[in-house]
Structure formats: C-alpha cells, structure tokens
Amino acid sequence: MSRLSHLDESGRARMVDVTDKPTTARRAAAEGRLRCRAETLALVKEGRAPKGSVVQTAELAGVMAAKRTGDLIPLCHPLALTGIDVTIAPNDALPGFEVRAEVRTSGPTGVEMEALTAVSVACLTLFDMLKAVDREMAIEGIRVTAKSGGRSGDWGAGGGAS
Structure with a gap:
C-alpha cells in the first residue's frame, strides 16, 4: 500500500505540494441520490413544492459548492474550475432524484473532491427544500463515477475508463 500523500514523514496532515x-x-x-416518498416527488414534478423551484435551486447550489470546495x-487545493455541470433528474423507480455532477479544470491536481462536493450539496439542498413535506428522505450512494487526466490516467466506476 502506498503512503498517504496528505501526511508528512511524522504523520502530520499537510497539503500536497503540486508545484512540479x-x-x-x-x-x-x-x-x-435523494430518496423520498412518491408523493414528495410528485409535488416537485408538478411544480407545487412549497419552496419553489427545488431542482433548479439544488443544481445551482451544487455549482456554487464545487467552486468552494477548497x-x-x-x-484541498483551491482550483480554477473551467466547467461545472450539475443535473438532477426525477426517478419514479426510487422514488426520488438522481444527482450527477461533472467538473473540469486544467491544472496540476484532480477535481474528484469538487464533483463529490457538488453532488453532496445538491442533495442537501433538495433535502432542505423538501424537509417540511417529507421527514423520511435519505441521501444515498454518493461516489465518484469517472475521472480523467493526470498521472493515473482515466478511470471509470466498475474498473473501466470513462
């Protein structure tokens, strides 16, 4: 197993030097994902959520969060992000919402944490905006699904490149 890059020789936490x-x-x-009751999902799909445009607000919150990850x-290094896409889609089979983020930059370090932060905050925003009508919601399955660039190359969930 390789040494953790965020620890120095004495085991103290440090920011990794990416200068070179x-x-x-x-x-x-x-x-x-955000799981909710079918009635809650229907409320959002019909535009009747008490706090307004739930999906659009959560997508915007995810974009804003990615920019603040550092x-x-x-x-985490503060990064100049060149692209952030956050999409939220209702899913009747859950029932709930599928949340996805893709983050891009040109730099010396990756953007996995930014993508995870975008998804996490988008899910939290959905939860916040719907908690008055559904107290049993659950945030689930937050994970990196793909990455590209850098020394370790391309990776996709399931072991393949994406």
Missing part, C-alpha cells in the same frame, strides 16, 4: 506536477486537462464525475475541505 504538469498541468493537464482534468475531469471528474460523481453521482448520488474552503470546505481542509487539505
């Missing part, structure tokens, strides 16, 4: 790493195009995708996660 090459600048490359980088992309990461993540996903998650402020939220102590050892």
